[in-house]
Amino acid sequence: MSHIRTRIRQNLVTTLTGLDNTGSNCFDTRVFPMHSSVLPGICVYTVNETSQYPSMRPPRTLQKRLSARIEVYVKMTSTYDEMVDQISADIEEALYTDLTRGGLAIDTRVISFDTDFSADGDQPVMVGRLTCEVHYLAVEGSPEG
Amino acid sequence: MAVETLDDRTLLLADFGVSCTGTTSGNATVTFTAIYDAQHALEEAGGFVAFSLDQPRLTCVTSQVSALAEGDTVTVPVNSVNTDYTIRVVMPDGTGITELALEKQ
Numbered sequence: 001m002s003h004i005r006t007r008i009r010q011n012l013v014t015t016l017t018g019l020d021n022t023g024s025n026c027f028d029t030r031v032f033p034m035h036s037s038v039l040p041g042i043c044v045y046t047v048n049e050t051s052q053y054p055s056m057r058p059p060r061t062l063q064k065r066l067s068a069r070i071e072v073y074v075k076m077t078s079t080y081d082e083m084v085d086q087i088s089a090d091i092e093e094a095l096y097t098d099l100t101r102g103g104l105a106i107d108t109r110v111i112s113f114d115t116d117f118s119a120d121g122d123q124p125v126m127v128g129r130l131t132c133e134v135h136y137l138a139v140e141g142s143p144e145g
Numbered sequence: 146m147a148v149e150t151l152d153d154r155t156l157l158l159a160d161f162g163v164s165c166t167g168t169t170s171g172n173a174t175v176t177f178t179a180i181y182d183a184q185h186a187l188e189e190a191g192g193f194v195a196f197s198l199d200q201p202r203l204t205c206v207t208s209q210v211s212a213l214a215e216g217d218t219v220t221v222p223v224n225s226v227n228t229d230y231t232i233r234v235v236m237p238d239g240t241g242i243t244e245l246a247l248e249k250q
Contacts, residue, residue, distance in 0.1 A: 033187050033197035045193060071192045077231075077250060116191025119233065121198035122183070122249040127191045 001144040004104055005066055008134050009046045011101040012068055016042050019090040021083065022072075040074045040087060059140040065133055072128035075121075084128035088113060091130060104145070105136040151241035155206060165203060167210065167219040167232070175212050179205035179245075181221050201230060201247040207237050210245065219247065 009028060017026040025041035034041055048067040053060050072087045074080050092110055099108045112131040117124065138145060162178035169175065182202045187195040203221065213219070217232050230247035237243045 030194055033195045034192075035197040039196075043192070043194065069193070073192060073194075073196065075196060075198065077248060118188050118190040118196075119248075120200060121186060121188050121196065122201050122247070123198070124248070125188060125190045125196045125198070129192070 003143050004064075004136060004138055004145045005046055005049060005143075007145075008066060008101050008104050008136065009044060009068065011104060012044045012070070012095075012132070015094050015098070015101075016044065016070070016091055019087065019094060021087050021090060034073045036075070040072065040076075040083060042087070042091070043071045043073065045069045045071070053140075059142070062138045062140055064136050064138055066136065068132045068134060070130040070132055072130070073125070074128075075123050075125045077123050080117075080124050080126045081115075084115060084126050088128055088130060095132065101134060101136075105134045107135045109133045109135075151206070154242055158204070158206065162205075163222050165205075165219055165221050167213045167217055169212055169214070169217050173212060175210065177205050177209035179203040179210075179221075181223060183223075201249060203245040203247065205243055205245065207241050207243040210235075210243055213245070218250070219245070221247075 013026055013028045022040050022042050025038045027043045029045050030043045047069050050065045052063040054063055055061050072084050074083045095108055110130055110132050115128050117126050158178050162180050165177055165179050167175040183199040186200050188198055189195050213232060215232055219230050219232060220227050229250040231250060232245050233248045234246035
């Protein structure tokens with residue numbers, strides 16, 4: 001069994017694979033550059049996690065808040081902003097279909113979105129970044145659930 | 146005195162350049178010789194990973210492309226295939242040579 005965080009990230013990737021505009025171009029913690037054949041594409045990262053201890057006696061229950069970053073990569077001559085928005089809409093709809101991430105979590109919330117652009121290459125490029133919080137419970141000393 | 150003169154660069158353009166056809170917004174046609182280059186680059190755009198892409202550029206004599214501006218189109222023979230671009234940035238170097246940054250269509 002793997003860490004609950006790993007399984008949640010894998011669930012996110014599975015959920016976001018096969019969307020209308022990105023198809024199979026959805027990657028788990030991609031570290032290599034995005035080239036034309038994988039665009040438009042989505043990359044999923046788990047970037048931060050915090051724990052709270054609501055009970056006193058070990059083994060304590062942990063309330064975990066996992067922050068996942070879902071990045072949308074688009075390169076096209078025009079309407080790149082509309083494409084990022086459309087893919088973001090696809091992502092939000094897909095995430096909403098199961099807020100428990102396959103029973104691993106209590107809730108999934110998209111809490112922020114921001115973008116960046118560049119036009120130094122052969123076509124404009126744009127990145128949309130969605131920050132997604134996944135709330136789940138774990139027991140102290142049992143990170144694999 | 147510059148290390149290279151415009152005459153030196155014009156010779157290079159004649160030797161290594163290709164014939165390009167620009168079209169202005171008013172539909173006027175401009176034919177000029179330019180050196181085409183599409184250097185590969187990794188472009189950061191705010192994500193965890195970069196974009197892997199090309200940076201197509203034309204190096205040409207300023208006086209030959211003075212009628213062209215941002216938004217005009219240009220057809221460039223790339224590996225003997227005519228390829229359409231839109232001019233996105235006009236970059237004169239102040240010594241008679243202009244570099245055009247292109248967007249692939």
